[in-house]
Amino acid sequence: MKKIIILFFAILLYADDIQYYLLTVKVNYKEYADSGKFLDSESSSYSDMKGIGVRYDADEKIKYFLKGEYVYGSTVYSGSTWDGTFLSEKTNNVYIYNLQLGVYPFKNPYYISLGYRFWNRGKGDYSGDYNEKYYWHYASFGYAYKFIYAKNSICVDFEYQYAFDPKLNADLGEGVKVDLGVTDGIKFRIQDSYKYSENVILSISYKYQLWHINRSDTVNVNIDGVSIPIYEPESYTRNQYLGIGFIYKY
DSSP: OOOHHHHHHHHHTTTTTTEEEEEOOOOOEEEOTTSSEEEEEEETTTTEEEEEEHHHHHHHSSSEEEEEEEEEEEEEEEEEEETTOOEEEEEOOOOEEEEEEETTSSSSSSSEEEEEEEEEEEEETTTTTOEEEEEEEEEEEEEEEEETTTTTEEEEEEEEEEEEEEEEEEOSOOEEEEEOOOOEEEEEEEEEEESSSEEEEEEEEEEEEEEEOOOOOOOOEETTTEEEEEEOOOOEEEEEEEEEEEEEEE
């Protein structure tokens, strides 16, 4: 992770455009049993999860971009306790961050990228609750096209993402690490930009991010000296992002 952060700031020195923006996120995460039955969910309104984003674009011999996003806040867990009792409670200290480096190999709308995603699911006040951390590297293939008219431009961006070696760390019992099942996702983003001056462009954006995690294999976790088999069920994350900011052109 330290190497990724150093690379992030090193590439900044050669950026042509810098975009800063504020984010709000509507979280929608659901887990399902093998039968397809709903198990539990994590959700939020746009006002519950807020953050910032930075994107750098350069158009040199190789056209590329570097992007980082971070959101923090709370969600609502709806599900059940270990004994099957229904539970709905607020989950605190939730945060998601995503880093991505993309390259346009032939300076056309198609791009490839590498990224890293981390989700700290947080913990509620329920005595039996515990924190979970989902994380993975991913590769993606995308298409971003910009429509320009007068002082405005609209960028439409589609992307397919595939995760490598996705993991879950759960602070349950003595702690356990789970190898997640096959994980992939899709992203759709649309951004409207207005040229305020020669160097400043104002922007608003919407992004839909889907991640699908397949069921993991079963692992054992030690709780009070007892070995208990657990697994991570199949899940879908359907998060929606709203952003507002500006682009500074050098």
